[in-house]
Amino acid sequence: MIKSNKNYIARKFSHIYVEKRAFDYPITQYILNKFSKSKVVAIENYNEIFSRKNQNPYVQKLSPSLILAEKKEGFFYKGSRLCHNFQEENFYYTNFILNCIFECDYCYLKGMNLSSHIVFFVNLEDYFEKINILISEKNKVYLSISYDSDILVFEGIYPFFNKWYNFAKKNQGVTIEIRTKSANWKKFTNYDPISNLELSWSISPEEVINKFEKKTPNLEARLTATSNLLKKNWKINLALDPLIYTGKTWRNTYYEFLKYLVSRINLELINSITVGVFRIPVNYLRRMKRFSDSSVVFFPYETIENVASYPEDIKEEMLNFVVSFLEEYFDSEKIYVI
Amino acid sequence: MIYILTALRPEADGLIKQYQLKKVKDKPFEVFSSEKMKLVVSGVGKINAAAATSYILSDSDINYNHEDFFLNFGICGTLKKELTVGEMFLCNKVLDYETKECFFSDILLEYDLEEETIQSIDHLHQKFDFLEALVDMEASSAFKISSKFLNTHQIYVVKIVSDLAYKKNNEKLSKQFVLEIVDKNINKVVDFIDKTVLFLKSYQMLFQKRDSEFIEMLSISLNLTFSQKEQLKNAYCFYKANKGCEPSFLEEFLIIKPKNSKERNAIFDQIKQKLYS
Numbered sequence: 039m040i041k042s043n044k045n046y047i048a049r050k051f052s053h054i055y056v057e058k059r060a061f062d063y064p065i066t067q068y069i070l071n072k073f074s075k076s077k078v079v080a081i082e083n084y085n086e087i088f089s090r091k092n093q094n095p096y097v098q099k100l101s102p103s104l105i106l107a108e109k110k111e112g113f114f115y116k117g118s119r120l121c122h123n124f125q126e127e128n129f130y131y132t133n134f135i136l137n138c139i140f141e142c143d144y145c146y147l148k149g150m151n152l153s154s155h156i157v158f159f160v161n162l163e164d165y166f167e168k169i170n171i172l173i174s175e176k177n178k179v180y181l182s183i184s185y186d187s188d189i190l191v192f193e194g195i196y197p198f199f200n201k202w203y204n205f206a207k208k209n210q211g212v213t214i215e216i217r218t219k220s221a222n223w224k225k226f227t228n229y230d231p232i233s234n235l236e237l238s239w240s241i242s243p244e245e246v247i248n249k250f251e252k253k254t255p256n257l258e259a260r261l262t263a264t265s266n267l268l269k270k271n272w273k274i275n276l277a278l279d280p281l282i283y284t285g286k287t288w289r290n291t292y293y294e295f296l297k298y299l300v301s302r303i304n305l306e307l308i309n310s311i312t313v314g315v316f317r318i319p320v321n322y323l324r325r326m327k328r329f330s331d332s333s334v335v336f337f338p339y340e341t342i343e344n345v346a347s348y349p350e351d352i353k354e355e356m357l358n359f360v361v362s363f364l365e366e367y368f369d370s371e372k373i374y375v376i
Numbered sequence: 377m378i379y380i381l382t383a384l385r386p387e388a389d390g391l392i393k394q395y396q397l398k399k400v401k402d403k404p405f406e407v408f409s410s411e412k413m414k415l416v417v418s419g420v421g422k423i424n425a426a427a428a429t430s431y432i433l434s435d436s437d438i439n440y441n442h443e444d445f446f447l448n449f450g451i452c453g454t455l456k457k458e459l460t461v462g463e464m465f466l467c468n469k470v471l472d473y474e475t476k477e478c479f480f481s482d483i484l485l486e487y488d489l490e491e492e493t494i495q496s497i498d499h500l501h502q503k504f505d506f507l508e509a510l511v512d513m514e515a516s517s518a519f520k521i522s523s524k525f526l527n528t529h530q531i532y533v534v535k536i537v538s539d540l541a542y543k544k545n546n547e548k549l550s551k552q553f554v555l556e557i558v559d560k561n562i563n564k565v566v567d568f569i570d571k572t573v574l575f576l577k578s579y580q581m582l583f584q585k586r587d588s589e590f591i592e593m594l595s596i597s598l599n600l601t602f603s604q605k606e607q608l609k610n611a612y613c614f615y616k617a618n619k620g621c622e623p624s625f626l627e628e629f630l631i632i633k634p635k636n637s638k639e640r641n642a643i644f645d646q647i648k649q650k651l652y653s
């Protein structure tokens with residue numbers, strides 16, 4: 039519960055911590071030029087800041103710092119069982135950015151990471167090199183690149199999208215997925231859509247956005263972005279994930295939302311839809327309870343195999359309700375339920 | 377509570393006067409205090425600083441100390457020729473010269489202070505490299521120990537340059553001189569402290585000490601099991617987060633004394649249902 043006088047809170051990225059090895063990368067120089075007023079502090083390793091045990095990630099959200107680091111290993115990972123793999127056997131994810139500036143109360147990042155400071159790994163070329171090796175081994179790779187962050191919200195700081203777009207364009211063996219809640223669709227009009235780059239928009243009822251997805255664009259803005267890009271033939275997925283139980287009125291909340299969705303978006307043009315209820319590794323949830331003031335964190339979830347989620351009856355009811363509605367308008371083969 | 381550590385008494389005098397602190401202990405360390413502040417004079421060096429930090433912070437209630445903060449305040453040398461004697465800095469990096477461990481405050485507010493980095497060394501007489509801008513003999517160990525009690529946005533190091541350490545002439549500074557340079561900066565230190573206090577006050581945890589005490593009381597009175605007590609705490613937090621206020625209706629359950637575990641379980645279920653509805 040933070041009711042601070044915003045006047046004296048330092049601006050975002052007032053401090054930039056830079057690994058000594060990361061200084062020489064063009065991305066670092068580009069960003070430091072952009073933030074010429076920030077205090078720059080040289081560090082040996084990003085974990086000196088990021089992995090300190092005594093941090094309060096909720097307070098840090100008021101004025102997150104930026105950490106520029108060089109990734110040394112782990113350029114990609116096999117997809118988690120908690121995320122859908124779109125039936126892609128070679129489903130991988132990569133995290134060249136850690137953390138996010140949006141503030142979704144249910145976001146697992148605050149449970150997974152000890153810090154809310156944002157990390158950019160600046161050696162993107164090393165990512166591309168390692169992913170190229172993976173592609174040559176597997177032939178086809180589905181790669182989610184907005185996994186431990188919402189990368190599109192950082193476009194104003196560095197044009198990461200441009201780099202990944204060019205990478206996808208050159209490498210037909212990879213399909214890149216970017217998941218986002220952002221509303222910045224205009225930047226995509228500078229690019230031609232390509233078949234191996236998918237944008238996945240996470241959408242929720244306005245009530246859920248207002249209550250639990252702080253600082254994110256509203257539903258209208260997200261749907262405007264989606265529909266404009268559909269018109270320009272971009273490959274768009276929708277993620278109705280996580281579905282959040284909003285109390286006894288959840289059915290009405292989601293019914294209104296779904297009705298609005300089908301009135302605003304021509305679902306026939308959508309590539310796929312993912313539906314899943316809120317779920318989180320129980321150790322992340324435990325950590326979130328130490329700091330959070332959101333009811334979504336304190337719901338009486340049930341834990342199965344170390345994953346906390348809604349009790350089976352609520353889960354089933356919510357999934358059935360949403361999926362049956364969508365099936366009226368959308369090919370059920372392309373609805374992925376998690 | 378504001379916890380302050382200085383190595384020497386002249387570094388402390390300005391704050392003692394400003395905040396009208398009263399001497400409450402002489403040994404093992406001099407301690408001065410008021411209702412809201414505790415200041416310890418550690419003596420020179422990392423071991424003294426570590427011991428004194430632990431000494432004053434040991435009464436901080438580790439689960440509910442979100443409004444507390446720790447400040448290592450005092451004088452230091454500069455290793456950077458551009459810096460001049462009398463300038464005061466908030467340290468954004470504290471390096472332990474011997475162990476190479478680094479410590480960082482989360483500086484979340486706009487302060488009217490310049491920032492620099494500092495290295496803490498064991499002996500000023502030894503030959504040492506200039507790795508950071510400033511040098512002292514306490515900050516790293518004070519930071520390390522205070523990190524066991526407080527979060528990174530509750531620990532700060534503020535230092536005034538008192539000598540040009542890059543010249544390595546190790547002159548002894550007069551008490552009067554230290555008093556003067558502290559006095560010149562005292563308003564800025566007070567401003568720093570006030571801003572930090574105000575900020576930390578505005579940050580309130582959902583589950584506070586009084587909530588914990590209430591849960592404890594109710595659990596004893598209803599004879600709840602450990603697992604029920606944990607569930608009650610979760611449900612209590614859900615209610616508070618959801619409704620934005622404490623569940624005052626729970627008070628009426630304080631006078632209920634269940635006769636057996638069956639009755640207790642029934643009451644417990646009733647409470648849970650109300651909290652989650």
Ligand code: SF4
Binds near residue numbers: 138141187219
């Ligand atoms: S937008 Fe995604 S990554 Fe960012 S806070 Fe929300 S859930 Fe987390």
